[in-house]
Amino acid sequence: MRAWRQVVAILVADARREARTGEALMPMLVFALVVLVVSGFAFDLPALLADQRRRLVPGILWIAIAFAMLVGQARHLLADRDEDRASGLLCAPIDRTLLFGVKWLEGILLGIALQVVLIPLAVVFFDLDLGGAWLGLAAILLACTAALSALGTLLGSVVARLGRGEALLAILVLPAAAPVLIAGVKTTAVLLAGEPLASAAPWPAVALGTAVIYAAVGALLFESVLME
């Protein structure tokens, strides 16, 4: 009961802060949008046939999502450094594993908020036909976002402790996130080709598996990052 009240209190406080400043979500959205637009030029998309475009779009989409997540989580976790609020949370009688869970969830929520805007924009820009694929797409987006957020939360706390931002976070997260990105791109490609989620095997399972493993590792190591 107390844990529930603590979790809600942190979520409400962070949501209020985000609503008043937009310090994580705004740069995420703008950054992802810029990646989409630049990709249009970089890959000369208008010159390509629909079939060729479909081979490029999953990669563009995942580059936009992965980098925007890094930007958002770096901003979000760095904010707890102000006035040493991270220590304020550590002082309170909260289980540190639960604390990781809250920050992980906040990362996922930021990712969902991003994708809700980004995917429709991608549909418009790249002339995609999601058809019946949207449910499968939502599932793989969620699984990969959960995996990215787990890595981002743990390593983002490392970066925040060092007072650094998204550049260092990208160096730490992206190599480790290679399996997640492969899984995301492969599954998205299958879905955009109009095939069912099941034919993307083993990639949906890889996405889900990495989400579970990274979250478990993050929960285990989080306290070591925060505690002096």
Add this chain to the structure above:
Amino acid sequence: MNESSSWWKTGAPLGVAFAAGGAALVWAAMWYAPTERTMGDVQRIFYMHVPAAMNGALAFLVAAVAGIGYLVRRSERWDRVGRTAVELGTLWATIVLVTGPIWARSAWGAWWTWEPRLTTTLIAWLIFLGAILVRRIAGDPEQAARLASVIAIIGALDLPIVYKSVDWWRGNHPIVFGKGGGGLAPEMRTAFLVGALAVTLTHVVLFRLRYRLAQAEDRIVAAERLADEREGLR
């Protein structure tokens, strides 16, 4: 302290063994081992490449174990082991990443392929480079040790997942030993063993040197602090 123990302490015996091992490796790889039939002389790089890869994997494993050790015990000894292992692992991985493409260019016709072992080595190299970077950025030695330990642990846990993922994604690395492998001529096997021994010995020598350097680094930090206190600056 008697003569022989102080001679041992200089590390000279290890240095001698290291030099002998290096000479043996060059001799075994360049003259003793026969030229491989299809790949020619380029195959000789194998006597350096594979031992370096094995020692790199070993170093990264040691780094992760040292990371766990440090987080549990918080002792400087584990930290120094971790500091040493991460840097040496990165060194071996660099050698693997340089020698691999030289061989691949001749064997596969391309400098780089996205096959699992090559790709995983590259990712490992990047992750552990991140650990070195974190250590350099960190403000105090304790924070450096703690955060670098976390990265080393994540890195080592992540590598099997990376390997399996890339394996599913792409794959074609020559399997020399085990099932599917062509096996080795007896002289090649001997040359490989000489190479493995020489490289591992080098690893031991470098580990010892780097560890002692880490001890010296720690002593300097402690001495500076003490001097400040004596001067009344702290």
Add this chain to the structure above:
Amino acid sequence: MREPTGRRIRRVTDPLPALRLEGVSRRFGPVTALADIDLSVATGEAVLLLGHNGAGKSTLLRLAAGLVRPTAGRVTIGRAGGREVPSAARARIGYLGHRTFLHEHLTARENLELYASLYGRRDAAALAERWLARVGLERAAERVIRGFSRGMMQRLALARALIHDPQVLLLDEPASGLDPEGRRRLVEIVGEAHAAGGTLLVVSHDPALGLEIARRVVVLRRGRIVTDDRADSRSTADWALAAGGVAR
């Protein structure tokens, strides 16, 4: 390194102290911040912690608050103890450090409600209301604290540290940045908490402040306890000198 000798080291052996450190050491890499500290603070006792910059005062407080893990030794709060402060025991502690732990984009009231909830209090709204009045910030309650002065921030931080009615107060330079009125309220609030049976461990550069409340003084030097005595055994000026150590 020789320590000044001839000072009596007193060890309180209360059967159930509010706060007890046993053989506690903390090293930061090769640097020793605290060395083999034995300190027992009885329930209801008020202790002033003095010492140089870098003597280990703040580390000792952060360690007792559960923010720093000792390299060796045991920390016990009430009945619960171990290598580090257990989660449940942290509910009994109120810690005020150098930083306020406050969210600059939330209002004063929202900040207090957040911390009351973090400590599992159901009556967060009522507690926030009461503490806003106690620190004299009721008129600024609905303002986002970004524009607060240093003194107002410190008042709010004091309320934040005490809102869950902790039994053990760990106060690190609590008067820093406070205006005279704020300082008066600080002494009043801390005095009331102490009178109600609260245990105090206060770090202050300014012995005058601590000695208004504390009955016992502990002096740290280079991470070790060098003096542990009754507050009235020396004058305020002498305590300031004792804390200064090398400054003769």
